[in-house]
Amino acid sequence: MKRIQxxxxxxxxxxxxxEIVEEFPEQFSLQAVTAKSSVKTVLEILSRHDVEMVSMAEEHEETIKRAYPDIKFYALEKGGLETIAASEDEAVVLNALVGSVGLAPTLRAIERNKDVLLANKETLVVGGSLIREALKASESSLIPIDSEHAALRECLRGSDVEDVEKLVITASGGSFRDLDKKALENVTKEDALKHPNWVMGAKITIDSATMMNKVFEIIEAHYLFDMPYENIEAVLHKESVVHGLVQFKDGNVLAHMGPSDMRIPILAALQGAKRMSFPTLFDLTSVGTLHFEAIDGERYSLFDLGLAVAKQGGLHVVTLNAANEVAVRLFLEDKISFLEIETLIKRALDHFQNDNHLTLDKIVEHDQRVREYIRNIVSR
Ligand SMILES: NC(=O)c1ccc[n+]([C@@H]2O[C@H](COP(=O)([O-])OP(=O)(O)OC[C@H]3O[C@@H](n4cnc5c(N)ncnc54)[C@H](OP(=O)(O)O)[C@@H]3O)[C@@H](O)[C@H]2O)c1
Structure with missing residues (x-):
């Protein structure tokens, strides 16, 4: 039985x-769950699973403890995520948090030699170098759940990364892929949240529309597979059928394809070496034609900007991520337009200096400073 935090x-x-845990009750169980404010959902989960630990915003402690007095409750404000991730329990940590808040618990879990199954891409975006260092001193495995990286991992099975010439990930182009830049001036949050191929959380759906998501995924691939940026490429592929490709030095290219269903990479990360049975519908004849094209850096200007920042590394990437997180939130709150996301990110990058010596404290402190900077600009 694999226990999951x-x-x-x-x-x-x-x-x-x-869904996967409930599909395989003999193999997987929940040891801990966390959320920020979705207390109804957490109560529902607790009614179905024998959970020992919960972390949420402090204001929900009473509600949870009243319904489940034996559950250990840890407030987010008091480091609840880190406490759970660092607990002694024999469990894997599955990090499905959104945003840079995912970094500290991932580090704690690795320090405890726990395996981490990582959907939270911002962990590697802001703290990839710290995670790499921590993994060197740990027995943990870091297993990606992002579909593109799970695809690359499948293609790399049994191969040596040294034999790789290039990693390629695909991008759907997001909700506005058929609009030119001018037309983006008037798009709404409702339009932006209609992703053509995937049903996902709000933030990643907006990141897909700006192409920031692909910048983050290139950074993720860089740290996960220890691959220089020059050897990682992203291409537009509107069908989202091929998720990742590995081109080997000898000319062979392996591509991974499958349905747009995140349960597949989730199960792949959870199941270990032996494949479990999870029938999904995939019919090449109904897929028909596949298209691939280069990402236009003028149309998706945040892609080029983000990639340049990624290559510089250091605190600049923290600035990029924090400014993006706040700007996307402000767009979702109807406080700024879609194109202002980019304007705000540029202002933050111009305002803050880079620093290549990163520590967790420095990242957390800088992240807060950038968030305040952006909020101040918009509230003026
Ligand atoms: N969704 C996908 O298909 C997909 C695919 C590939 C990669 N990813 C990556 O996976 C991660 C999760 O994405 P998602 O789409 O599942 O996000 P989501 O639907 O927004 O869910 C985020 C989760 O994090 C919690 N949370 C939010 N802010 C928090 C905070 N400050 N402290 C503690 N918990 C907090 C939320 O709790 P509340 O509900 O209480 O707010 C919720 O449980 C992201 O990094 C995303 O890029 C997602």
Missing amino acids: LLGASGSIGTQVL
């Missing part, structure tokens, strides 16, 4: 993890 249980990924 599920961080971000109420979200899009969290919900699909629960």
Whole structure:
């Protein structure tokens, strides 16, 4: 029985993890769950699973403890995520949090030699170098759940990363892929949230529309597979059927394809070496034609900007991520337009200096400073 500490249980990924856990009750169980404010969802989860630990915003402690007095409750504000991730329990940590809040618990879990199944891409975006260092001193495995990276992992099975010439990930192009830049001036939150191929949480759906998501995934691939940026490429592929490709030095190219269903990479991360039975519908004849094209850096200007920042590394990437997190939130709250996301990110990058010596404290402190900076600009 694999016991799971599920961080971000109420979200899009969290919900699909629960589906897998409930599909395989003999193999998987929940040891801990966390959410921020979705207390109804957490109570529902607790009614179906024998959970020992919960972390949420402090204001929900009373509600949870009243319904489940024996559950150990840890407030988010008092480091609840880190406490759960660092607990002695024999469990894997499945990180389905959104945002840079995912970094500290991931580090704690690795320090405890726990395996981490990682959907939370912002962990590697802001703290990839710290995670790499921590893994060197640990017995943990870090297993990606993002579909593109799970695809690359499948293609790399049994191969040596040294034999790889290039990693390629695909991008759907997001909700506005058929609009030119001018037309983006008037798009709404409702339009932006209609992703053509995937049903996902709000933030990643907006990140897909700006192409920031692909920048984050290139950073993720860089740290997960220890691959220089020059050897990682992203291409537009509107069907989202091929998720990742590995081109080997000898000319062979392996591509991974499958349905747009996150339960497949979730199960792949959970199941270990032996494949479990999970029938899904995939019919090449109904897929028909596949298209691939280069990402236009003028149309998706955040892609080029983000990639340049990624290559610089250091605190600049933390600035990029924090400014993006706040700007996307402000767009979702109807406080800024879609194109202002990019304007705000550029302002933050111009305002803050880079620093290549990162520590967790420095990242957390800088992240807060950038968030405040962006909120101040918009509230003026
Ligand atoms: N969704 C996908 O299909 C998909 C695919 C690939 C990768 N990913 C990545 O997976 C991660 C999760 O994505 P998602 O779409 O599942 O996000 P989501 O639906 O927004 O869920 C986020 C989860 O994190 C919790 N949370 C939010 N802010 C928090 C905070 N400050 N402290 C503690 N918990 C917090 C939420 O709790 P509340 O519900 O209480 O707010 C929720 O449980 C992201 O990094 C995303 O890029 C997602």
